[in-house]
Every structure is written in C-alpha cells, then in structure tokens.
Amino acid sequence: MLTVENIYKDYENQPLLKGVSFEVKGGETVCLLGRSGSGKSTLLRIIAGIESSKSGRVLWNGKDLQGVPVHQRQFGFMFQDYALFPHLSVLENVSFGLKMQGMGKEERTARAHSALEQVNMGPFAQRWVTELSGGEQQRVALARSLAPQPRLLMLDEPLGALDRTLREQLMQELREVLHQTQIPTIYVTHDQEEAFTIGDRLILLNQGKIVQEGSPQQVYDFPKNSWVAAFLGLTNLVKGTVVEEKSPVVETALGSFVVKPPLDFALAPGSPVTLLIRPQAAEIRKTIDAEQNLITVFVKDCVYLGAAYRIQVEAQNQMQLDLLVSQPVEIGETILIYFKKEYLTCLEG
Ligand code: ADP
Ligand code: MG
Numbered sequence: 001m002l003t004v005e006n007i008y009k010d011y012e013n014q015p016l017l018k019g020v021s022f023e024v025k026g027g028e029t030v031c032l033l034g035r036s037g038s039g040k041s042t043l044l045r046i047i048a049g050i051e052s053s054k055s056g057r058v059l060w061n062g063k064d065l066q067g068v069p070v071h072q073r074q075f076g077f078m079f080q081d082y083a084l085f086p087h088l089s090v091l092e093n094v095s096f097g098l099k100m101q102g103m104g105k106e107e108r109t110a111r112a113h114s115a116l117e118q119v120n121m122g123p124f125a126q127r128w129v130t131e132l133s134g135g136e137q138q139r140v141a142l143a144r145s146l147a148p149q150p151r152l153l154m155l156d157e158p159l160g161a162l163d164r165t166l167r168e169q170l171m172q173e174l175r176e177v178l179h180q181t182q183i184p185t186i187y188v189t190h191d192q193e194e195a196f197t198i199g200d201r202l203i204l205l206n207q208g209k210i211v212q213e214g215s216p217q218q219v220y221d222f223p224k225n226s227w228v229a230a231f232l233g234l235t236n237l238v239k240g241t242v243v244e245e246k247s248p249v250v251e252t253a254l255g256s257f258v259v260k261p262p263l264d265f266a267l268a269p270g271s272p273v274t275l276l277i278r279p280q281a282a283e284i285r286k287t288i289d290a291e292q293n294l295i296t297v298f299v300k301d302c303v304y305l306g307a308a309y310r311i312q313v314e315a316q317n318q319m320q321l322d323l324l325v326s327q328p329v330e331i332g333e334t335i336l337i338y339f340k341k342e343y344l345t346c347l348e349g
Pocket of ligand 2: 040156
C-alpha cells in the first residue's frame with residue numbers, strides 16, 4: 001500500500017503542493033484529477049523518487065522511501081510522451097528495461113510476451129513499432145511498464161495525445177487491463193470522463209490541496225464545493241443562504257428552494273451555500289402551483305436529444321441555466337419551471 005503524507009513542494013518560491021496526503025490500496029485504481037498546471041505530474045515524480053519534496057513522506061507498506069532510489073522503488077511509470085524505440089521490435093521495446101536490469105534472455109522474453117498478452121498485443125510481438133497505430137503503440141507502452149511487474153503503476157495522462165474516438169476505445173481497454181492486473185495504480189488525467197471510466201476512486205487536486213476524495217458516484221452526487229461541481233461540468237450554480245435547516249430551504253436571487261439534505265455538513269440557518277441545480281431537476285408547469293422551487297424563465301434554446309430536450313434558459317439577473325425537460329418548448333417563450341428537490345444539492349460556501 002502506498003501512503004503519501006503531507007507533501008509540500010515549491011517552485012521558485014511559489015507553493016505548488018500544499019500538504020497533499022492520500023493512500024492507494026492493493027488492487028485499486030485511483031484517478032488523480034486536476035486542471036493543467038495543478039501539480040499532478042510533479043506529485044507523481046515525487047512518488048517515483050525522480051523529484052524531491054520540500055517536506056512530507058512517501059511510504060510503501062509503512063516504510064519511508066526517503067533515500068530509496070527510483071529503480072529500487074519497483075514503481076512503473078508511463079508518461080504521455082511514452083517514447084518507444086523506433087529501431088526495435090515490439091517485443092524488444094517491452095523487454096528493453098528488463099535487459100537493463102540484467103535479466104536473462106529467456107526470462108525477459110517470457111515476461112515481455114506475458115505483458116503483451118495482458119494488453120491484447122500478443123500477436124504483434126515481432127512487428128516494428130513504426131508499423132503500429134497510435135492506439136497500438138499506447139498498448140505497447142503500457143506493456144513495457146507492466147513487464148517489470150511493478151508493485152505500483154503510475155500513468156500520467158496516457159491518452160492525452162490521442163483523438164477522441166481512439167481515446168474512448170482505449171479508455172475501455174485500460175479499464176479492463178487495470179482491473180485484470182490488480183496492480184495498484186495512480187492514473188493522472190484532467191478529463192473527468194476518463195476518470196469516471198477508469199477510477200475506483202477519484203482524488204481532486206486544486207490549488208495545491210486535495211479538495212475531494214471518493215468514488216465517482218460519491219463525488220458526482222455530492223460535489224464538495226462549487227469548484228468540484230464546475231470541474232465536473234455541473235454549471236447551474238446559484239449563490240444562496242440557508243433559511244431553514246430541517247427539510248432544508250435555501251433563499252437565492254431566483255427565489256426560495258426546498259433542497260436535498262446534504263450528506264456530511266449541517267445547513268445552519270444564515271450560512272452561505274451554493275445551490276447546484278441538476279439539469280434533470282426541471283419540470284415544465286402550466287400554472288403557479290407551488291410557493292417554492294418554481295421560477296419563470298425565458299427560453300433561449302431548445303435541442304432535441306432523443307430521450308429529452310436540452311433547453312437553455314435565462315432566469316432573473318440574466319442567470320443562464322441548462323436544463324433537461326421531457327417536452328419541447330418554443331425559443332423566445334417565457335415558461336414556468338419547477339425544480340424537484342432531489343436534484344437540488346447544496347454545496348459549501
Ligand atoms: P500538471 O501535471 O498538473 O499539469 P505540473 O506538475 O506539470 O502540473 O506543473 C505544475 C506547475 O509547476 C506548472 O506551473 C509548472 O510550470 C511548474 N513546474 C513544473 N516543473 C517545474 C520545474 N522543474 N521548475 C519550475 N517550475 C516547474
Ligand atoms: Mg502533467
């Protein structure tokens with residue numbers, strides 16, 4: 001088990017990581033998510049031992065890795081710009097690192113074959129890497145990091161350089177391979193879809209700190225704050241104040257709303273919150289038949305999605321909301337929308 005404990009890192013006197021702690025348990029794939037420049041790669045390099053931290057510790061099964069050199073940590077690494085050797089075959093690429101470790105030919109060939117099998121590239125062993133598609137090269141790079149049988153795998157935006165269709169396909173493949181291998185993995189990405197597909201657990205990094213940690217469902221259902229919600233693409237965020245704690249009510253510029261009780265914090269009356277309105281909260285109403293959760297909006301756009309209509313509306317204060325409704329509405333119309341409380345979440349601050 002990997003333990004990362006209170007890591008601090010500065011660059012040119014600018015703090016980048018400000019006390020980062022987390023664990024990766026056996027067999028688990030943890031996705032480390034954060035915007036570009038948030039320090040994800042730096043954190044991986046610190047864990048790998050390539051870079052030092054200002055303070056904090058990295059432990060494996062409780063043993064401090066301070067002073068343990070990179071190659072003795074038995075951690076596998078795969079970067080976005082995984083350079084394969086163009087003058088070597090697929091098999092030679094995968095077994096190259098093992099050769100450097102001094103492993104005999106028979107054993108390293110067997111290991112390389114088995115790693116290629118793991119990523120469904122067995123039949124490609126004798127090909128030149130220059131003959132492979134981008135996706136196939138990616139899998140060879142993954143096989144190369146699996147071949148030494150690392151006790152921890154770190155993948156740094158492995159799909160970052162690929163186009164969308166290929167990325168989606170490889171995402172599914174990576175998910176399967178990582179679950180099969182059962183090697184604990186840290187998977188770094190800035191793409192939430194990738195994280196949701198691949199991660200058993202998500203860790204969200206922002207401004208040098210872990211903002212939230214949990215299963216994809218926990219994070220999606222209960223984003224910790226408006227940064228997390230916005231990062232997940234949940235954009236209907238409205239500032240408000242709690243007016244009632246039991247069967248909570250929040251007052252906002254759009255009106256007052258009965259909301260879903262939060263999971264792990266109290267809604268003290270008077271405290272500021274951000275109200276997250278999920279698109280599926282919306283129901284079109286013909287008459288004013290409720291005192292709360294009902295607003296008047298101006299329809300700016302309506303798109304048929306098959307199962308529902310996505311509408312873009314403008315509410316009071318020129319606030320834009322993206323909603324899903326079951327029936328079409330006219331662009332330019334003013335309509336009444338009711339919000340179901342089970343889709344109204346309160347976020348801290
Ligand atoms: P991410 O992987 O999340 O995009 P990085 O860890 O690569 O973020 O980088 C975070 C920040 O640290 C960036 O702003 C980058 O400019 C800075 N940084 C990274 N490495 C160095 C370095 N060796 N020297 C100075 N600044 C660096
Ligand atoms: Mg990076």
